Amino acid sequence: MIVVTGATGNVGRTLVRLLNEAGEQVTAVARTITEAPEGVRPVPADLNEPETLRPALDGADALFLLVAGDDPEALIGQAKAAGVRKVVLLSSQGVGTRPGGAYEHAERFEAAVSGSGLEWTILRSGGMDSNAFAWAEPIRAHRTAAAPFADVGLPFIDPDDVAAVGAAVLREDGHNAATYVLNGPAPTSPRRRAAAIADALGEPVRFVEQTRDEAHAQMSQFMPLPVVEGTLSILGDPTDEELRISPDVERVLGRAPGTFAAWAARNAAAFR
Numbered sequence: 001m002i003v004v005t006g007a008t009g010n011v012g013r014t015l016v017r018l019l020n021e022a023g024e025q026v027t028a029v030a031r032t033i034t035e036a037p038e039g040v041r042p043v044p045a046d047l048n049e050p051e052t053l054r055p056a057l058d059g060a061d062a063l064f065l066l067v068a069g070d071d072p073e074a075l076i077g078q079a080k081a082a083g084v085r086k087v088v089l090l091s092s093q094g095v096g097t098r099p100g101g102a103y104e105h106a107e108r109f110e111a112a113v114s115g116s117g118l119e120w121t122i123l124r125s126g127g128m129d130s131n132a133f134a135w136a137e138p139i140r141a142h143r144t145a146a147a148p149f150a151d152v153g154l155p156f157i158d159p160d161d162v163a164a165v166g167a168a169v170l171r172e173d174g175h176n177a178a179t180y181v182l183n184g185p186a187p188t189s190p191r192r193r194a195a196a197i198a199d200a201l202g203e204p205v206r207f208v209e210q211t212r213d214e215a216h217a218q219m220s221q222f223m224p225l226p227v228v229e230g231t232l233s234i235l236g237d238p239t240d241e242e243l244r245i246s247p248d249v250e251r252v253l254g255r256a257p258g259t260f261a262a263w264a265a266r267n268a269a270a271f272r
Contacts, residue, residue: 001025001059002170003084005047006066008033010130011090014163015064016040022171029056050074057082062170064088065113067105072112079118086119086176088169090162093124093181094230097241102230114177121175123165126183126242127156127234129263132193139205139271145194146208148215149236153187155245158258165252181246184257196261200268212236 002019006012007028019026020040028036029045036042043056047069057063063084069075079087091110094103113120135145162182169175188196191207198205210218212232219228234242249257 001027002062002064003027003029003056003060004064005029005045005053006064006068006090007036007042009066010128010159011163011166012064012066014160015166018163018167019170022167024171027056027060029053047075050078053078054082057084060084062086062088064090064166064170065109066090067092067109072109076112076116076118080116084118086121086170087113087116088121088123088166089113090166091122091124093126093183093242094234096124096179096181097239098230098233102226119176121169121177122179123162123169124179124181125157125162126181126246127154128159128162129156129193129260130159130267131156132197132260132264133267133270135194135197136270139197139201143203144206144208145190145197146210147190147194148210148212148232149189150191150207150209151189152236152238153189153192154235154238154242155183155185155187156193156260157183157249158260158263160263161249161253161257165249168252175252180248180252182249182257184245184249185259186245187243188260193260193264196264197268197271199261200264201271 002024004012004016007016008030016026016028020037027041027043029043031046033042033044045052045056050071063079065087091106095106110122138144194205194207
């Protein structure tokens with residue numbers, strides 16, 4: 001049995017579906033989950049309270065774990081006590097490109113997983129296409145999208161591709177002690193992402209470039225300050241490694257990752 005934490009999120013929802021369609025026994029975990037696809041067991045648990053994960057892990061062989069909660073060692077301890085054999089951690093590319101600071105929390109999770117004595121794989125995701133959902137309300141309301149660094153492109157990734165890699169790693173052998181960087185297939189700037197959403201809608205979307213200070217003030221309303229600083233640094237001044245297209249999605253899936261335009265077309269209803 002495979003346990004998926006964050007089962008109602010952008011990656012977890014698709015991961016649960018892919019594993020279920022592949023015939024795996026799946027337990028879907030989220031704080032307030034009450035239902036799941038047919039054949040999937042929903043179990044509520046809060047990663048801030050590791051002991052609440054215990055019922056979900058009963059009989060589990062593998063665990064898909066988010067960087068969430070404050071005690072990764074206790075979460076791994078729960079997995080080991082339940083007899084889990086394999087842990088796949090969804091982490092951030094920033095752990096490799098900007099260690100410390102905003103990514104210290106994710107570093108602790110990676111250290112706990114890699115030092116657990118279990119089979120493990122770490123998925124370091126770049127920015128996800130689904131970050132554009134932050135534009136859903138203003139695009140619906142007045143067909144406007146705002147962001148800083150309008151023409152700085154980064155190789156964002158479709159969260160469904162992250163889920164597909166997760167499903168493959170959870171189900172297959174040969175990924176033990178591997179760390180995969182998931183991004184691509186090409187850099188896209190905020191201005192181009194807004195244009196792709198406009199194309200998906202068949203209606204113009206006005207793009208407004210924010211100053212760094214304006215973006216900082218907005219993001220600080222819902223993100224810790226170190227994360228705001230780290231995020232803005234990546235968005236405005238990416239390193240060579242953050243700009244590089246990783247081959248890892250294609251290496252695992254045997255195909256290139258999907259484009260932002262395809263993601264926008266698939267999710268156009270959220271912006272109507």
